Amino acid sequence: MNEMMFEVNPPYNFDRVLERLSLDPLNCVNQGERWVKIPYYGEQDEVITVQALGDTDYPKFKIFFSENSNREAQSKHIHHIFKWDTALSDIQVHFLKTDLKPIFEKHLGTPLVLEFNPYASIIKSIIHQQLNLSFAHTLTKRFVEKYGRYKEGVWFYPRPEEAAEIPVEELRELQFSQRKAEYVIGFSEKVASGELNLEELSKKSDEEIIKELVKIRGIGPWTAENFLLFALGRPNLFPKADIGIQNAVKKIYGMDRKPTIEELEKWSFSWHPYLSYASLYLWRSIE
Known part of the structure; x- marks a missing residue:
């Protein structure tokens, strides 16, 4: 080795x-x-x-x-x-001058680690949609263990061309909903056929990528933003509609209600150009 x-x-x-x-x-x-x-x-x-x-x-x-x-x-x-x-020291210095100073001090040196494969990242996000985390992991595990590959203790997701051939009925047997099964297979078909080239897509702007992905059945803004954050590592994303983000901000500012989108936009102004790290550390603060 x-x-x-x-x-x-x-x-x-x-x-x-x-x-x-x-x-x-x-x-x-x-x-x-x-x-x-x-x-x-x-x-x-x-x-x-x-x-x-x-x-x-x-x-x-x-x-x-x-x-x-x-x-x-x-x-x-x-x-x-x-x-x-990525120079985490520069990011740390930036946030020590903001309202997020306490959580950046507590979680010093936490990087934005990416999913291991862009295609697998979207498949995982589709499976996780509208499920509690425990069952989301269970369902993803069933999918990968049935259709993926195992080598040296490591699981590999099935390739797009393999997932595209899975019958909907088989995924239903794993407890996929009808729609979720169709979404996984349909997305895989687009990647396998070359209609969607994830490598070429990754070269586009955040806005262009979101616009392209949400055209695909089963992919909404949450999944598109997840792809930008955890598959591509884009540095300046702030999913304001995310419940975890809202709860973390509520806690930091001592609010008795969830913040409005307008409040989130105002407070996050000073967090540019590292909004992705603000998001990451906010999530960490309530885990």
């Missing part, structure tokens, strides 16, 4: 990352030994292991690759997933 060492500019709290990743039962995480195995979707399925060696102030990592893997491409992918090229 090939391996390489990498240092990240502080602050960077990988233990917070592992904590979040461990919430998804499909992820292969060891918080004690501080590593996670990442599915790499290439021509061949490969597994990359990322292990933390340092701490928040001196973040160091060891990356383990499969033999004969494309280390350059896979290293770039890992950097993107874990946002190792």
Whole structure:
């Protein structure tokens, strides 16, 4: 197995990352030994292991690759997933001058970690729509374990062309609703046929991506914003309609009611151009 060492500019709290990743039962995480195995979707399925060696102030990592893997491409992918090229110190300094100072001090060095694969990210969001988190994870796990692939302790989502061929009746047997089953299959058909190219889509602006995605049956603004945040890592997104965001802001400002959209717009003005990090830390503050 090939391996390489990498240092990240502080602050960077990988233990917070592992904590979040461990919430998804499909992820292969060891918080004690501080590593996670990442599915790499290439021509061949490969597994990359990322292990933390340092701490928040001196973040160091060891990356383990499969033999004969494309280390350059896979290293770039890992950097993107874990946002190792993002200067969290600049973001921290910015928010210490705002009303969000307390939560940024408490959750110092929490990065915006991405989903491992853009297609899988949308499939996961579609499955999670309008479900409580526990059953959402259960349903996603059933889907991936039945139609995906397993390698070295890691689950891979089915490829679009595989999911596009699943009969609706089979998903109904897993407790998918009729509509949700149709949404998963229909979205997969668009990706498999090339009608929707996620790589090309990712090069467009936030507004263009949302406009394109919400045309697809089963994808609304919530799923589109989720894609921008957790598949692409766009830095300046603030889903004002999100209940978690509203509850976190209500708590921070000591309100006896949920904030209005107008209030959220006013307070978030000083959080630009890092609204995505404001969103992330607000969610963390109530978890």
